[in-house]
Amino acid sequence: MFQYMRSVLFIVQMYIAMPIIGLGFAPWAMFSRKGAYAACKTYSRYVFWTARWMVGIRCEVRGTPPAGEALIAAKHQSFLDIMMIFTALPAAKFIMKKEILMTPIIGQYAKRLGCVAVDRGKRGAAIEKMVADVEAGRAEPGQLIIYSQGTRVAPGVRMPYKKGTAVLYEQLAQPCVPVATNVGVLWPKRGLLRKPGVAVVSFLPAIEPGLERDDFMTQLEASVEQTSDALMAEAGFDGLRND
Template sequence: MLLLRSLVFQVLFYLSTFVLMILGSPVFLLPRRLGWPLVPFWARVELFLLKWIVGMKVEYRGLENIPQGGYIVAAKHQSAWETFALLPLFPSPTYVLKRELRYIPIFGWYTAKFRQIPVDRGKRSAALAAMTERAREAVAENRQILIFPEGTRRGAGEEPRYKYGVAHLYRSLGAPVLPVALNSGIFWPRRGWCLYPGTVVVEFLPPIAPGLDIETFHARLVEEVETATDRLIDEAAAAAPASPVVRRALQRRADRELQSA
């Protein structure tokens, strides 16, 4: 039954996304700010489907920590969930995403229309410079830059691998960074078809003000996000100790701590 519900959601996720992209195509004729409401509406549709088909709910904590204006959002990345579920919480977000997504028919057109920031991972220094310039323009327009500091999904409990791209942006832009912890990987694992019922918890931590050196900022970001994420995983484990994803997450973390001891 769990697999069936998961497959039904997956089918409806892609179907609803395609339908909304087609029906929403007139936004290409509108200014960006007038067409943007289509995107958070799409995210809310998918969250609704997750809740009523899979039983996956969401709880947002620390909303009072979200600042005004332009800033950087540095979020933990455990699953596909946060690639859309965070969108409705910000007035004018732009994701830092891999350039290849621009080549997906229709979807890529939307990323260009709403000026998301593509990154060519094969061109390291040039990509960093281009990303920084686009991000500087976005912050000047009071937009929010959403970035996953690890660059790709890391399963719940896996060893964190934060890259320095977000630290470079922090230093170059002089903008605050909003750290975000979550436990989405417990309910939407990085691998496999099964999605699990429960409550994804997202916690917005106090912003890190500009002015720190890169190493200090990087260490603080990792420490704060990982500490909060471990706590959220423990909460999920207390609520569903028999979950196979929970057990795997706790085992990964135990193995990691043993290796570092």
């Protein structure tokens, strides 16, 4: 019960801090993309700090985040992995569902960072538009993050990897860096309880451009899933579905 109460207080203060930090950085972010990055990273680091002393979650990045242009194909389990991956990269931008762009604060900053919106309900047309939007945004170099399963996936749940990642891998002809995580064990997809432990995102060895689509997807999925399973076991996950 005590951990649950601490979790609720943590969540409340986290969402109170979002508009405060977002509005505080707004004058700089309106005129400079650097200001938008500074705001988002400041907020993320604030959340990491409060998570550590309020609910006992310590955030850890493993591996070597790329400094140059790259496609980042990541496992997605909760809001925490978004902040951890973003903060670890120098110039990150996300492929995200278009509804997020309509949300207060987050949507405005996502647009300022150059994030690419996708209508997940239109499938083939959505992929075509995603590729066109990514190509249009290449004037701003950086690391493009895509969640290859298309949504948050709770520990113990298996979902297919979508072909959009392979399309971008072919289109961009850049190294693809897989990212594994265990954050859903401690910060679940649903519910308010936050469990103490070490939340990890792990940047894995890059997959160089040039593979055939099927070979790329097989290598990507094996790398991310095997490492994520090991990280979740390290965090105490017993292999049963954990929402």
